[in-house]
Amino acid sequence: MSRIGNKPVAIPKAVTVSVDKDNIVTVKGPKGELKQVVDREIKVEVKDGRVEFIRPTDQIRHRALHGLYRSLVSNMVKGVTEGYKKNLELFGVGFKASNQGNILDLSLGFSHNIIFEVPKELKIVTAQEKGQNPMISLEGIDHQLIGQVAAKIRGLRKPEPYKGKGIRYVGEFVRKKAGKAAGK
Numbered sequence: 028m029s030r031i032g033n034k035p036v037a038i039p040k041a042v043t044v045s046v047d048k049d050n051i052v053t054v055k056g057p058k059g060e061l062k063q064v065v066d067r068e069i070k071v072e073v074k075d076g077r078v079e080f081i082r083p084t085d086q087i088r089h090r091a092l093h094g095l096y097r098s099l100v101s102n103m104v105k106g107v108t109e110g111y112k113k114n115l116e117l118f119g120v121g122f123k124a125s126n127q128g129n130i131l132d133l134s135l136g137f138s139h140n141i142i143f144e145v146p147k148e149l150k151i152v153t154a155q156e157k158g159q160n161p162m163i164s165l166e167g168i169d170h171q172l173i174g175q176v177a178a179k180i181r182g183l184r185k186p187e188p189y190k191g192k193g194i195r196y197v198g199e200f201v202r203k204k205a206g207k208a209a210g211k
Contacts, residue, residue, distance in 0.1 A: 032093030035077040036101045039108055044078055044100075046071045052078075052100055056107025059168045063103060065096050078104075099171075106168035113177040115163040119184075119192035124153045124161045131163070135184040135194070143183070145176060162197070 038044055042056040050065045065071055069092050070081040078100055082093040105111075117124055123134040131143040131151060145151045149167040163180065167173045177196070186193035186201040195201060 030094075032080050032082065032090070032095075032097045034097065035079045036097065036104055038073075038076050038078065038104065042104055042107060044073050044104070046073060052096075052103070054100070054103040054107055056104070058107050058110050061103045061107060061169060063096070063099050066092050069093060069096055071096075071100075102170040106170055110166060110168050111170050111173050113165045113173055114197040115165075115177060115180060115194055116197050117161040117163070117194055118186065122161060122184075122192075123155065124163050126151050126153045131180070133180075133183065136192075141183055143180060146172060148172060149176060163194075 039056075042054060044055075045053050046065075047053070050067050050069075050071065052063045052065055052071055054061050054063075068083055068089065070083075072079045072081065080093055080097045080100075082089040117133075117135070119136060121134065121136060125132045126145075129145045129147055129149070129151060131145055131153070133141040133143060135141060145165070148169060149165050149172065152164040152166075154162045154164070165173050165177055181194045181196065184193045186195045186199075188202065188204045189206060191201045191203060
């Protein structure tokens, strides 16, 4: 990770990055504001339209943190300028998804519907077109939060290996197993 940490993060014109005395990096942009606490041993410098990270030694821990914080701040800068989007698809007969604000209502073949509350920082959209699988779209500026929520939704009904039924990311490939009859 140390090679990643050595690359500075470029700051676009519409974005401001500041570091306070407690080593908290604040990134403000057109889509919002994000904050990240950086380990006190990693030094953060904002100069000449870029953010640089300096580690004190070449210890394994410092090298790992060096790359980690560089990646996190880079994701924050991208989030407040462009934002992030994750799409999920429901595969299965009778699987449905609908939302009321940030409350997601999923019908996934269980005896009851699953009600999932999405954090208010994210925007959720569900779509069901005729002849297509139901889609869930998550949008937001926090890369970590959007990935975590998408993984939790996917975990409610993971794709099974025999028929491929379940919730999967758009473009995800599910490797299918041969059934019992094909094994002989």
